[in-house]
Amino acid sequence: MTELLTSAQMRAIEQTAFDLGAATGAELMERAGQGVVEAILASFPDLEHGSRRAVILCGPGNNGGDGFVVARLLKERGWTAECFLYGEADRLPPDARANFERWSVLGPTTDFNDWRFALRYGVGSNGAEAPTLVIDALFGTGLVRPLADDLDRALRELDAAFPKGTAKRVAVDAPSGLCMDSGRPLVPGAKVELPLKQDMTVSFHRLKLGHVLSEGPESCGAVRVADIGLDQAALRAARSELRETLGAAVTRAIPRAYELRKGGEDAPGVHKYDYGHALVVSGGPGHTGAARLAARGALRIGAGLVTVAAPGSAMTECASHLTAIMLARCNGASDLGAILGDERLNALCLGPGLGVGSATRDMVMTALGSRRCCVLDADALTSFAGSAPSLFAHLHSRVILTPHTGEFARLFPDIWAKLTDPATRGPAYSKVDATQEAAARAGCIVLLKGPDTVIAEPGGRTVISAASYDRAAPWLATAGAGDVLSGMITGLLARGVWPVTAAEIATWLHVEAARRFGPGLIAADLPDLLPAVFREIGV
Ligand SMILES: NC(=O)C1=CN([C@@H]2O[C@H](COP(=O)(O)OP(=O)(O)OC[C@H]3O[C@@H](n4cnc5c(N)ncnc54)[C@H](O)[C@@H]3O)[C@@H](O)[C@H]2O)[C@@H](O)CC1
Ligand SMILES: [K+]
Structure with missing residues (x-):
């Protein structure tokens, strides 16, 4: 259900129930009133x-x-x-x-x-x-x-x-x-x-x-x-x-414990490379925190290996914070291309803390050209404000865009206007309509964030991960939470989870982790809450 x-x-x-004689309107109305x-x-x-x-x-x-x-x-x-x-x-x-x-x-x-x-x-x-x-x-x-x-x-x-x-x-x-x-x-x-x-x-x-x-x-x-x-x-x-x-x-998004298990009959892998190698591209000195948060999310969700690719000038800063996560020097698109020569790097995350501008655009193009599974978030999206078609031309079905509303508005201004102009008739244009239209236009998966996160494939599945009612998680509105989500999705992509499913499971876990912590949550807490959530859902 x-x-x-x-x-x-x-x-x-x-109508089908009426046509088949399975119920009458009077019966349904009586049951509806009783239910209330x-x-x-x-x-x-x-x-x-x-x-x-x-x-x-x-x-x-x-x-x-x-x-x-x-x-x-x-x-x-x-x-x-x-x-x-x-x-x-x-x-x-x-x-x-x-x-x-x-x-x-x-x-x-x-x-x-x-x-x-x-x-x-x-x-x-x-x-x-x-x-x-x-x-x-x-x-x-x-x-x-x-x-x-x-x-x-x-x-x-x-x-x-x-x-x-x-x-x-x-x-x-x-x-x-x-x-x-x-x-x-x-x-x-x-x-x-x-x-x-x-x-x-x-x-x-x-x-x-x-x-x-x-x-x-x-x-x-x-x-x-x-x-x-x-x-x-x-x-x-x-x-x-x-x-x-x-x-x-x-x-609605649901947890899928079997997708998260390691070992056992349905996932016999035992070597770290059986669970993929995620690469998170970092910004320069003073801007590496977002990528590090994403990388920790990717590792905690079970990617076999995670590497942060950082400019040479930020290597020391990254090295002083990272232990289980590896580090590679990446001074721009050409370095990234060389790094991606390693075929084992099978899922990429670009955007958190990366900076807005042509250097980011070039790295995004290199990442997309490699045809790897890829999460584009934050600055990787904002860098294409005003030139979105040049991005869309290179997107493919294994890419996931994870905009918040501001980033969405920059990439899809006309769709955003439809969603935010006062509604004058029903059914009104919805966030589901907007995300589906954006996915169709971009030719990849779009995950539009919010307490009512919508994930849509072009012309395909649409999932809502709602953080409301008994799953409300207002503490998720905290700096860096989105970076962790990007990393979690990337980690699942590295593990070989089907992209739209990876987005679905990661958003569900992200909310669950936040709910488990409650008030006082900061983004850095999120990855480390995953083990307890995994245990609870029987991973
Ligand atoms: N169809 C069924 O068999 C069942 C329907 N049920 C109830 O029926 C509801 C749907 O019934 P209806 O399809 O009759 O729809 P509604 O009862 O929601 O309203 C429809 C009526 O309101 C008018 N209307 C719409 N917008 C208006 C506005 N802004 N100002 C003034 N009038 C407006 C329409 O012209 C129409 O006459 C469900 O929400 C549910 O509560 C339940 O009894 C379960 C069974
Ligand atoms: K009502």
């Missing part, structure tokens, strides 16, 4: 001992229908519940309409036009009438345009009336206004934040891309996935179109 679905993929799964209520009671058990008052905001589609189910189920448990409908009851889709009617026998639904009035004079005070639970069932996967001004304003008022912490806020499927394909807010004007952030979001069947990308994690609070009884494997087996649709699904 590592896929992250788009709204369209989720709809295709539902169960998740609320499991996550916030204290709510059952409070005043048990719920406000449920229902939208004009099936997300609103789920809201009416939640209202009914809470009421049946003895809660006081009031629904607010944004839209007209007689225009609700059939299942939502049926649930509106079932609810209407039990309790009130206030029209959106009276919403603010009701909130202010009815349930909006902090007295006995104030809700302890606010359910956002306005929009889910069907959000196609920004929230209307009046709705955005009303939600901001609600945010002020019941500040976070006074009532629990739970979103059905998605916080309303969040594009579930991109995690980007679809809100009026140039605002970048959703009007109402949640304590918890309960989605159905699988997480969607929007839950982990961009603003998703911050807007959703915690996430839970309720099982609504869709047997994806069976549906996929029964329908070839669905197989095709889901074949392109983005997956």
Whole structure:
């Protein structure tokens, strides 16, 4: 269950279930509502001992229908519940309409036009009438345009009336206004934040891309996935179109202990050269730290040998810091070419601390000309700002570019603009779209860093390594962490791991190492945390 679905993929799964008679919309809606209520009671058990008052905001589609189910189920448990409908009851889709009617026998639904009035004079005070639970069932996967001004304003008022912490806020499927394909807010004007952030979001069947990308994690609070009884494997087996649709699904990064083992049946190698020889190219004096961090990452992740190639003027500085890592003199592209005459050097890392300019560009060209597996990071990328096509012309499928957002913007300014211009319709252009487009253009693997790291192959696999929710690792935002990541990927490339898999495993381990250390982490700690992580995942 590592896929992250788009709204369209989720709809295709539902539609297939309907077509095959495996479920009805009414059944799914009932299970969705039940899933939300169960998740609320499991996550916030204290709510059952409070005043048990719920406000449920229902939208004009099936997300609103789920809201009416939640209202009914809470009421049946003895809660006081009031629904607010944004839209007209007689225009609700059939299942939502049926649930509106079932609810209407039990309790009130206030029209959106009276919403603010009701909130202010009815349930909006902090007295006995104030809700302890606010359910956002306005929009889910069907959000196609920004929230209307009046709705955005009303939600901001609600945010002020019941500040976070006074009532629990739970979103059905998605916080309303969040594009579930991109995690980007679809809100009026140039605002970048959703009007109402949640304590918890309960989605159905699988997480969607929007839950982990961009603003998703911050807007959703915690996430839970309720099982609504869709047997994806069976549906996929029964329908070839669905197989095709889901074949392109983005997956989440996972650890793969077997790729990391040394020795044993599946990796009988015993000699250091069986695990490759990584080469990290260093900058000059005073700038060697980044390459040394990368080199240590490469060694700790299990490359058989690691060499730092440094200018003659930086050899003493490097030598005074390196022990298990070897050192080679490299005063520029021609020295690098000579070093690469040793065929055993099978994975290269260029960029960390290398300096921006023509010397770096020349070394990158030499590295690419050698057709070795290669990670290009930091200055190796920035050196091609304004001349990206000259880089792209030489890239190949065993190269991994590892830009952070600034470096990405320099290499792919038009793609970056699409990702950062305010989103005006759904599905909005996502970080997945941007990374896939960049990979296709560059003709190599692109790893776009962030708490929502996306790794894409040209026209192929896309993986997200999300450091959010229970895997949040804010301490990774520290100088040099990216250098260590580059080195870790290079080390795995040296070991012969398939490039996109190397990028996936390294980003997963990088986050895991950071989580293991916690507050106070510095980049130099990261490589030395790997052995403990390896033990934990059974390497
Ligand atoms: N399809 C199904 O069988 C199931 C759907 N479920 C729920 O249904 C949701 C999807 O339902 P829908 O496809 O009806 O979509 P939504 O309920 O998310 O919203 C669609 C409606 O909102 C309108 N709309 C979109 N953006 C708007 C905006 N900015 N302002 C005003 N109106 C806007 C659309 O025109 C449409 O009428 C899921 O997120 C989930 O909560 C669940 O009940 C599980 C089963
Ligand atoms: K919602």
